[in-house]
Amino acid sequence: MDRKALGKKIRTERQQMNLTQEQLAEAAGVSTAYIGLVEHGQRSVTLEKLIDLANIFHVSIDYLLMDSVNSANDADFALLKTLWQQAPDSARMLFLDIAKSVLRHVDS
Numbered sequence: 082m083d084r085k086a087l088g089k090k091i092r093t094e095r096q097q098m099n100l101t102q103e104q105l106a107e108a109a110g111v112s113t114a115y116i117g118l119v120e121h122g123q124r125s126v127t128l129e130k131l132i133d134l135a136n137i138f139h140v141s142i143d144y145l146l147m148d149s150v151n152s153a154n155d156a157d158f159a160l161l162k163t164l165w166q167q168a169p170d171s172a173r174m175l176f177l178d179i180a181k182s183v184l185r186h187v188d189s
Contacts, residue, residue, distance in 0.1 A: 085122030
């Protein structure tokens with residue numbers, strides 16, 4: 082998880098609600114120092130506090146995490162796409178046959 086991206090999103094939401102760090106800290110039941118560290122990406126947020134912050138901001142957790150989660154699936158898909166684009170047609174057909182075989186094996 083990208084703590085800096087999450088911290089930036091939390092700071093943006095706090096500022097849009099015209100809350101100080103002190104006010105947000107009080108509402109979330111944490112210290113002002115904790116909010117400062119989170120906003121600067123120097124501290125991780127627990128799931129419990131992430132839920133609290135989402136409720137305070139009236140947003141979903143996935144909205145807060147949207148820019149902070151690095152998806153391995155995205156990287157894997159990008160690699161597959163690159164390999165596909167570089168492969169000659171004969172290799173593409175072999176690749177598809179292998180993928181179908183793997184999927185049949187996994188489903189059974």
